[in-house]
Amino acid sequence: MAIREVRVVGDPILEKACRPVEKMTPRLETLIDDMLDTMYQENGVGLAAPQVGVLRQILVVDVEEEEEREKGIRNPYIVINPKVIETSGEQEGYEGCLSLPGKVGTVKRPNRVVIEALDRNLQPYTIEGEELLARALLHEVDHLTGKMYTERCEGPLEDAEEVAAREEEEARRKKRKRRRILR
Numbered sequence: 096m097a098i099r100e101v102r103v104v105g106d107p108i109l110e111k112a113c114r115p116v117e118k119m120t121p122r123l124e125t126l127i128d129d130m131l132d133t134m135y136q137e138n139g140v141g142l143a144a145p146q147v148g149v150l151r152q153i154l155v156v157d158v159e160e161e162e163e164r165e166k167g168i169r170n171p172y173i174v175i176n177p178k179v180i181e182t183s184g185e186q187e188g189y190e191g192c193l194s195l196p197g198k199v200g201t202v203k204r205p206n207r208v209v210i211e212a213l214d215r216n217l218q219p220y221t222i223e224g225e226e227l228l229a230r231a232l233l234h235e236v237d238h239l240t241g242k243m244y245t246e247r248c249e250g251p252l253e254d255a256e257e258v259a260a261r262e263e264e265e266a267r268r269k270k271r272k273r274r275r276i277l278r
């Protein structure tokens with residue numbers, strides 16, 4: 096297991112379509128383990144193979160709460176040759192990407208998705224995701240066709256730290272208000 100270098104915007108590999116996986120090999124096994132290590136190391140909720148320079152239809156996603164993650168709880172989906180078979184509803188929110196560090200943008204996505212894929216043993220399974228899981232899966236599936244979230248962005252990219260600080264401040268304000276009401 097190892098941490099791999101994450102390719103950043105400007106690298107042409109991020110604009111290419113990925114080939115499906117036809118059989119599991121030791122090389123691809125190692126790739127999957129390294130992708131998981133890299134995602135956790137970089138504190139991402141997802142990572143697609145082209146982001147570490149490999150043009151294969153493989154992605155990993157883990158949307159476990161931050162506190163759980165800090166405790167070492169791992170709950171990853173390993174998704175090979177994914178096919179989006181159903182989407183519904185709509186959600187709008189900030190999205191970022193390990194391939195575009197320090198930036199976030201507002202993206203509209205379906206609120207729910209159903210994906211058919213293969214697991215790491217190449218057995219077929221179905222994933223149903225809502226909210227953050229749906230967003231993360233669709234973001235990573237986009238990478239497999241060479242697409243960045245920035246192509247779907249509404250409005251300009253913003254500084255990730257500024258947005259995080261603003262959201263924290265808002266959450267604090269709401270809490271204060273709630274406390275006042277309770278009193």
Ligand SMILES: [Zn+2]
Pocket residue numbers: 191192193194234235238
């Ligand atoms: Zn991304």
